[in-house]
Amino acid sequence: MSPVPGERDRIRAAMDRILGGVPQRSNGALTIVALAAEASVTRNALTQRHLDLKNDFYAKVKERGQPTDAEARLRKQVVKLKELRQSEKVERAQLKADVEALVRAVNLLTQENRQLRKQLTDPDPVVRVLPTQPRPPTG
Structure with missing residues (x-):
């Protein structure tokens, strides 16, 4: 499956909003479900097509030291x-x-x-x- 144009950019922007504490479309939880909702993509997009972004998100969450x-x-x-x-x-x-x-x-x-x-x-x-x-x- 090829990614939807602009999907990666939406995911990166959603990561920045969630990690910055200013979510617009989700509850702001530090989860893939919230990230998908924030980026307006399916959860599968993160777990199948954009594994690198999912892993990057979890790495940034871990760096923050917050569970x-x-x-x-x-x-x-x-x-x-x-x-x-x-x-x-x-x-x-x-x-x-x-x-x-x-x-x-x-x-x-x-x-x-x-x-x-x-x-x-x-x-x-x-x-x-x-x-x-x-x-x-x-x-």
Whole structure:
């Protein structure tokens, strides 16, 4: 495919506007999508026909020492994920402690239940079954 006449000039001018912080047709993000919108070309024009300009744009962004918008967004996401991981770690530790406490309680109740059943089978049980009272009719 041959490039459209003036396309390279439009791309260079768009690069200057974006890097200068005065975009006219895009959001000014330091991305190929924004550069394509700013130059009024398709993204494919930058990724297929004008790779040198795309690489030049990324090199200039890197020279500025500023992270790209995508990098900044990913860094924020990493921070959020680390915070989430830490909170889940705390929650997991609490759940583990809760499980251990519940296991102890179940073991204690099982032991008490065995003792009570044993007392019921003894010849003179200490525990006596009390008669139940009839419930009054409802309604």
